Amino acid sequence: MPFTKLNGKLIEAQVFPGQKVFSQRGAMIAYSGQVTFTPNMMGGQGGVMSMIGRRIANEDTPLMTVEGQGRVMFGHGGHNVHVIDLTGDTLYVEADRLLAFDGTLQQSTMFMGSQGGVMGMVRGQVTGQGLFTTQLTGQGSVAVMAHGGVIELPITPQQPIHVDPQAYVAHRGQVQNKLSSALGWRDMIGRGSGEAFQLELSGHGMVYVQASEEKL
Amino acid sequence: MSYPPQSPYGQPGYPPQQGGLPQQGGYPQPGYPPQQGGYPPQPGGYPQQPQQYGGPQAPLPQTAAGGPVVHDVTTLPSNDNVNPYAFSVDLNGQYFLQKGKMVAYYGNIQFHGIGHGPLDALIGRSFHSPLHAADWVVAEGQGKMILADRAFDLNSYDLEDGNLTVRSGNLLAFDPRLSLKQSIIPGFLTLIGTGKFVAASNGPVHFVEPPIRVDPQALVGWADCPSPCHHYDHSYMRGVLGGIRQLTGLGGVSGEEHQFEFIGAGQVLLQSSEKLMADINIGHVPAEAGIPGAGAPSQAGRQQPQQQLPNIPGLGNLGDLGRRFGL
Numbered sequence: 237m238p239f240t241k242l243n244g245k246l247i248e249a250q251v252f253p254g255q256k257v258f259s260q261r262g263a264m265i266a267y268s269g270q271v272t273f274t275p276n277m278m279g280g281q282g283g284v285m286s287m288i289g290r291r292i293a294n295e296d297t298p299l300m301t302v303e304g305q306g307r308v309m310f311g312h313g314g315h316n317v318h319v320i321d322l323t324g325d326t327l328y329v330e331a332d333r334l335l336a337f338d339g340t341l342q343q344s345t346m347f348m349g350s351q352g353g354v355m356g357m358v359r360g361q362v363t364g365q366g367l368f369t370t371q372l373t374g375q376g377s378v379a380v381m382a383h384g385g386v387i388e389l390p391i392t393p394q395q396p397i398h399v400d401p402q403a404y405v406a407h408r409g410q411v412q413n414k415l416s417s418a419l420g421w422r423d424m425i426g427r428g429s430g431e432a433f434q435l436e437l438s439g440h441g442m443v444y445v446q447a448s449e450e451k452l
Numbered sequence: 453m454s455y456p457p458q459s460p461y462g463q464p465g466y467p468p469q470q471g472g473l474p475q476q477g478g479y480p481q482p483g484y485p486p487q488q489g490g491y492p493p494q495p496g497g498y499p500q501q502p503q504q505y506g507g508p509q510a511p512l513p514q515t516a517a518g519g520p521v522v523h524d525v526t527t528l529p530s531n532d533n534v535n536p537y538a539f540s541v542d543l544n545g546q547y548f549l550q551k552g553k554m555v556a557y558y559g560n561i562q563f564h565g566i567g568h569g570p571l572d573a574l575i576g577r578s579f580h581s582p583l584h585a586a587d588w589v590v591a592e593g594q595g596k597m598i599l600a601d602r603a604f605d606l607n608s609y610d611l612e613d614g615n616l617t618v619r620s621g622n623l624l625a626f627d628p629r630l631s632l633k634q635s636i637i638p639g640f641l642t643l644i645g646t647g648k649f650v651a652a653s654n655g656p657v658h659f660v661e662p663p664i665r666v667d668p669q670a671l672v673g674w675a676d677c678p679s680p681c682h683h684y685d686h687s688y689m690r691g692v693l694g695g696i697r698q699l700t701g702l703g704g705v706s707g708e709e710h711q712f713e714f715i716g717a718g719q720v721l722l723q724s725s726e727k728l729m730a731d732i733n734i735g736h737v738p739a740e741a742g743i744p745g746a747g748a749p750s751q752a753g754r755q756q757p758q759q760q761l762p763n764i765p766g767l768g769n770l771g772d773l774g775r776r777f778g779l
Contacts, residue, residue, distance in 0.1 A: 242658055242724075243655070243656045243658065243724060244655075244656070244724075245655040245656065245724035245725060246655065246656070246658055246722075246724040262667075262726065263726070264667055265666065265667050265670040265722055265724070265725075265726060266660060266664050266665060266666035266667060266670065266711075266720075266722055267664070267665055267711075268660075268663060268664045268665070272685065273685065273709075309658070309660075309722070311655065311670070311724045311725050311726065312725065312726065313725055313726070313727055314654050314655050314724070314725035314727050315725075
């Protein structure tokens with residue numbers, strides 16, 4: 237596990253020669269050893285086509301490649317950091333929540349709009365996800381940022397979970413993701429409960445929720 | 453000197469919460485079994501931080517019954533943190549604090565600006581520079597005083613015949629036995645002597661030992677005089693491409709081309725975020741030659757270095773560009 241949590245807002249990554257770590261630009265707090273930080277024009281892995289894909293999908297958070305030998309500390313904006321270890325499965329997360337991730341992980345952009353039709357698009361608007369999201373697959377660790385602490389909630393087929401779209405951070409596993417609404421006449425006249433939209437997650441997996449409704 | 457409740461960086465078993473994080477363990481692949489149904493209790497899901505007061509997820513103190521702790525004048529900690537964001541000073545005499553950082557007090561305490569009548573003598577004794585003393589308040593009397601600053605993490609530091617240099621905006625309060633001086637490095641203050649002071653940081657403070665390079669915005673201060681210097685990742689600054697990149701931003705910058713490098717014995721204090729706390733005015737230094745940050749030319753002969761650059765024929769006068777491109 238290359239990421240060690242130093243405290244709730246700071247992680248340390250061990251960097252070895254030949255092993256890359258990607259991190260959000262400007263998120264380095266300190267390092268020791270011989271480490272270089274290279275701006276990553278492509279915004280991640282893959283070739284030019286991946287870059288164009290990310291640009292179109294608006295998932296092109298500025299990343300940098302961290303290489304060399306040493307220890308690097310990452311933290312960003314005073315946000316809480318949560319380390320997720322992937323063992324061959326897939327994590328779906330917004331690119332701007334990525335603090336750092338292993339270079340061993342495969343990064344790609346996924347079209348979420350196909351899930352749920354028109355509601356899917358509304359969901360993208362409400363959650364701030366847009367129609368695309370970043371997926372990371374493989375063996376390795378991901379450090380995601382959240383406002384407030386992160387809670388993990390398991391999803392089982394018997395027990396779908398409803399999540400406030402603003403508190404949603406990431407999810408993993410075979411999860412169907414749809415926006416359920418409880419819009420009524422009260423919402424139309426501005427007397428709603430403020431919880432008209434919820435994200436309904438069903439399937440097998442895990443959803444990560446932050447203890448705040450503030451988006452990053 | 454003893455530092456707050458963190459073990460020095462790099463010691464084995466450093467993060468106390470490491471073993472207690474169940475989420476970081478292997479993730480059972482098939483079936484994602486529900487963790488004991490419903491909302492998983494997550495033993496230690498909020499990492500227990502027995503040593504460290506100031507983790508953002510450190511739970512607020514609670515009574516056995518589960519309610520919040522109600523403090524009174526006897527149960528308030530004495531010269532210790534009430535919670536990660538508040539610090540209680542057991543006052544008996546004088547204490548210096550930044551303006552507006554007191555949130556509550558018990559007892560008989562007066563707050564005066566420095567320079568108020570008999571307190572005038574303090575300037576000479578504790579500040580050594582009259583220019584920034586106006587931003588400080590003297591709390592005088594007996595009682596308990598709670599300090600806080602916009603819910604930033606607070607830590608107290610004990611100096612024993614030591615020295616610690618801290619960014620001016622982070623210093624909150626200090627014991628008048630310490631003397632406060634402006635550092636030669638602009639924007640920093642140095643505390644010298646024996647006593648306690650309280651500093652705020654954006655996220656918990658982390659201690660590291662040199663050699664280390666740190667993000668300039670994450671630096672809170674340093675103790676025991678490691679030598680601070682600038683470090684540039686020179687591959688960006690070098691050659692024609694580097695110059696274009698520097699000037700136009702084309703090709704992207706990683707945002708980490710510039711760090712502070714610390715060499716030597718001592719400790720470096722980092723905050724967990726690169727969001728700076730606003731500096732407070734620490735006064736000016738006299739505009740004399742040889743004083744950094746004074747605005748005076750360092751040497752009379754080097755006032756206009758650009759005019760001394762040779763005007764390279766055929767390139768026009770590119771000013772400093774020529775030097776950057778190594779021409």
